[in-house]
Amino acid sequence: MKVFCIQFVLLVFSQSLLRAPDLTSAATLQPPPLIQTLSDGGDIGPQFNLEQSSETPQVIVVEDAKFWHNVGMRQLKKTIDNAKKAKEYSYANKAKNIIVFVGDGMGIATISAGRIYKGQYLKHGNGEEETLIFDDFPNTGMAKTYNVDKQVPDSAGTATAMFTGVKTDYGAIGVDSTRSELNAEQGRVESIMDWAQRAGKRTGIVTTTRITHATPASTYAHIYDRDWECDTEVPAQSVGIHVDIARQLVENAPGNKFNVILGGGRKPMGALNPQEVQTVKFEGPTETICARNDQRNLPKEWLQKHANDSVPAALVHSREELLKVDVKQVDHLMGLFRNNHITYSIARQAGEPSLQDMTEAAIGVLERGQTSSGYVLLVEGGRIDQGHHMNYARAALHEVYEFDLAIQAALNNTNPEETLILVTADHSHAVTFNGYPLRGNDILGSANLHKAKDPMVYETITYANGPGYFEHLANETRPANSSNVWKPLNLFTQEERTSPTYRNLAAFALKDETHGGEDVAVFAHGPGSNLVRGVFEQNYLAYVVSYAGCIGPAKDFDGSCSRGYAASPGDKITGSVSLLVAAIVSLLVAAPAT
């Protein structure tokens, strides 16, 4: 049930109405209902019930697509009104191309730790003073990530919010919170890729996870449950109603029209490579994959569907093949590089491309010069999240480093005057960056020193929960003067602690570390980037893409789209001095970051 008490709804409304102080002051606001019960759920987390007070009058409010559309449009209006008040008009600059970078699970602690990891990995000095590429982006904001039914969200609900403008339930993909297991049409929402294709733009998705995983799937699929990646995962009552995610990618728009599809997931696509080699064994629920039972080879079907392309479509399975693709000619490129996810970059396997390789290839296929209508591209650094889930802090931070390289590649290969680049996370994680380590201390090291009286040290990167608990639990090796709980860190060998499968300590035992519920940062660069400011609901990002890109529901918000791409040479002269000045300013701001 997506039923919320009236107080909570008032709270949401009052937060989105900036200039309505009388509303907030008049409200008899109370905190949202408490979580009453916790019980085991599926592999994406426990289900819970909300306590409903019998004394409070209840109004049933369904937070459906219409509800979230209104929230998104109000936020857009608020942001633009504030910009006008400050006489800043560059918000109206239009983006021909839009690239959305999602660091899955890249919360603020991960960004700060990842920045230091980058500096130390590159031996740039102490590390703390390092900058990530997106640190230099001119605009930032904070997104509230909760799902319609959960305080702490998952990637399906959050990606649906970002890519469709509609917040939805935990686990739901491309459908709003009115979704139904028995009706695949119920609550369907369009994505930024639908909007882009309707406007004649090219589209593409790039990820280090399976191409059918929650984040990329939310750009093209509509399905009750994110786990239904292949036919054998769709439960009996939904068979014949819901089509699995992999099939939706090649059968339905917008997926079947994508110019670029790069990632892992050969197995759910029915194209298993039985010879695949994996030299490092990583663990966790996401390491298991569903296998098709319908004998379909979807990449092969995709190739056949594109058989009439003037330039033959390219299907590749290795980095070597990817780099050989003539990206300036090929209009449709599919690269599936792994049966499951692409391996963590810290343990990259032979033949696997980096996120940077894939991003460069994608932009090559999408960028078609001044005569084209531009493009929309999703690039997901998908394994930051999965590293954290297993408490593999080193593997997770190395993914941040590689994610940063991919963003650098995008800046190097795009025109900053016409390309809006958003960098964000879908949600955070239960990871902390803590203690009082000295300046320049190894970010993956200990936060304090071993002392004779107390040999207990703890790590700067520590998890609130997860499987790291078990490895650090004290056993018979425990010295008398240590804590009764944890094995001293110096009893781990250097080899153990630098292994990609080393788990940092977790304080509460769980097989799978959880997400975090705090806001995530959004970094923005290029035309429309100053629409990203303040704190907003996560679904607002789809409205930023819509307004700045002149696609989808906000393209007619004001007359700015008919004025054309303000900052692009050769495009219509707007006649507005302020727009011209803003374009020059954004150009100057952009320069140091590239």
Ligand SMILES: [Zn+2]
């Ligand atoms: Zn996750």
